[in-house]
Amino acid sequence: MLRITGGRVYDPANGVDGQIRDVCIADGRIAAAVGDGARTLDASGMVIFPGGVDVHTHVAGGAINFARAMTPEDHRRTVAFIRTQTQRSGLGGMAPTTFATGYLYAGMGWTTLNEAAVPILSAKHTHEELRDVPIVDKSCCVLMANNEIVLDLLENGELERAKQVVAWQIWASKAYGVKAVNPGGVAAWKWGKDAKQLSETVEGYRKLTPGTIITGLAQIIDELGLPHPLHLHCNNLGAPGNYTTTLESMKSLEGHRAHLAHLQYHAYGGDDWNTMRSETEAIADYFNAHSNLTADAGAVLFGNTVTITADGPWQHLLYKLTGRKWGNLDVENETGCGIVPYTYRPSNIVNAVQWASGLELLLMIKDPWRVSLSTDHPNGACFWRYPEILQLLMSADFRRDCMAKMSEEAKRRIRLPELDREYSLFEIAIITSAGPARALGLSNKGHLGIGADADIAVYNQDQDISRMFSHPRYVIKHGEIVIEEGEIRATPLGRSYVIKPQYESTIEEYLRPLFEDCYTMQFENYPVELERVEHAELRNCIPAE
Amino acid sequence: MNLTVVKNATCTFCGCVCDDIELHANSERIVEAKAACILGKSWFLNHTAERAYPSALIDGREAELDDAIAVAAEYLDKAHLPLVYGLSNVTCEAQREAVSLAERLGGVVDSHTSL
């Protein structure tokens, strides 16, 4: 039992906005009260947040693991975690090791994350890695929008059967949600082609378009009643002028729920790299008027990172642009995956537009509940740099200081100089915790109401926002103090959230021959056994009527 | 005699790791490996469940497993820079344990890849 007294509590889901009150914890959950024998933490002068939730990150699986292999020079210069008797060693940096990933997230007060891209055949590998990410709770999204079996069914209009296949696939891969990456485009990339417009037929199909894939999957997911809506990485990522594709994608989702991943990368105007500009206003206007959508920012920070996505075509473009090392990983039929180390520079106009666009979206989307903080780690920046973004959001002056380094030409292409909005701590608690928890449909996360998981971050109140959020005074995970004044106190293994949607067992007979025809793997050997997912916790679907 | 049939068995002999092998086995040995290639067949058929070797050897003499484990732990713990090497023909589960042990020992872990 534990009582935290004297702190300013920010619990947006329960309407608590900085009031000083006690937070009580019993049996790993928030309690109404605890007995006199409870240990008390004095949080005077501190602020209390529900533990951070990352709705979109890449921390486990074949792609990030490939990135680790490609960046030994970065491992050497980065933070090292020395092993102790209770703690495995690890390395931070652009692509941290699994153990370090858990330490770094918890180390800034984040306690839940969603691994956003699991290729079908890599599901087992991803869960093995997630098992070695300590402290935080985890979920993952399986990639479906370029799966040949599903695409064939959508091509033929067999939505009901496609739904069964999707449901089977979620359970077989022990996923929590479904991610669509560049729908149809990655399938076309297998031919070295891309799918850029929503109404264009996908290479290799008669009538299937990215638009029909998006609508079909969104409908399936709503009908299955998954807690997290379709997690969509729109077509045409990163390309000048792509905001029209994004607008089209959002329109095709009317009547359905959807989460738009790393929206910043999809909000560009212009005709080419020389004329590229921010079109965040058009995106934000549409988004503000359509409450069926949530998004995460996919913000960019200047500096080094390594970019990895399941979007092979975009990665190849980056490689051509930068001439830096490029790794491409095609997991049979699944998704391509590209990896390129990258440095975002304020002196580069394209990078400046990207940097501004992420912040613009966070500032122009009016409802903080519908936009979450993310950098699409490691693509826009590493997740452990989130506190820098919070500082940018909370201080217009700081933003102006940063923009002072940019060229006038860059400033003409962005809207950021006109935006004066400054986030409050209450709003920060929404975009870092309450909002993403709600977007994920995790009702026990992101708030401090009675019965919620006791995942709590306690920060020293500090004028230096970046320092404040980088160094929590305490982090409590499931009632246990895991971080105390920068020291890792405990490294418990978090839970994994898994969904079991309804499907008819006959779908297996339908799938088996297709699966074995499509993949060089036996159908029976595919599913991830539940016992291999450590601390698995099944969550319910609420199927549509 | 009753044969155990294991369907969708996986062959780890070469890097292909074919997983569509059907094994027929009695209590002693595998008598058939359907779908396996010539290398895979000899891999499966040449191993038995017999006690063909002693449980352990210490300095070349037969020893109990528990004693061998204790002596091994003693040697490794005493060393300044122990090496954990190989890791090819073992399961991922064993590999994870091996990395974890090397970390505790403050040693080096390495695989065939470095050759």
Next chain:
Amino acid sequence: MRNRADLVIYWGGNPAECHPRHFTKYALMPKGKHLPRGRKDRTMVLVDIRETKSVKAADIFLQIRPGRDFEVLTILRAIVKGQYVNPAMVAETGLTIEQLRDLVDRMKRARFGVMFFGMGLSMTRGKHMNSSAILTLAAELNAYTKFVAMPMRGHGNVTGADVIMRWTTGYPFGISFDRGYPRFNPGEFSTVDLLVRGDTDAALILGADPGATMPQPAIDHLARIPTIVLDPKVTHTSRLARVHITTAVTGISAPGTGYRMDEVPLPLRPALKSPYPTDEEVVRRIHELVRVKPDWLVHQPRTTQQVF
């Protein structure tokens, strides 16, 4: 690949003998969704320094001079980009400029090309430079068509070792924990170098038989220091070791997971029950005994943890 690759190139490998089902199951024979006639829809090219049994399966066999892989790859890259090629350098490769131009032509015309490279490329003169050259060639060919290159890994689960070491330590092999966190420096922490220099003072060997394959000075050092071997058989290394422990056979009597060379994990389903423990179990038990000994890394005492 199975469904799409219409140009399959094997470089420095002998799949017919070393990976017998690579042709039939994965790369060459299967009728793919987009290659309905299977083998007939594909062209197979074999690049090697000698005629192996794989030649029979190939449409085109390019025999190059030993140790000239890097030169051939670099010339191919030049031809791909339409750059000048020095005839004297071509002559040294053992191939003609026509053969090389024809290959580049086929590469560019392919809808989906794939190059598998074996130890004949990655373990001979040039080593990782060769691997790097073939990967670069594949990357550059993507300006024209879809092209990939991947290694043909040899033994069983070496891919698993690589994958696991990467996620736990950030590095694929040759990792030192002597400072309490992972460090990587091939040449410094790779096994043969450590042994030949005599840097290591104990060894635990599992899933390998270095006593049969390593250079003699390395083997001599293994015999000098306390070496511990876990293996289903009494191996060459066991004979020079202080301790040998017999273990169950991976995938035959020991269950678990193995990674395919393309990093897809597969379950191992044992058909036999072993009288011996698994490697996993033995390593864990050794670790348990080590864990209760005084830790060489000294730490500040920590307060005991409590769940509130």
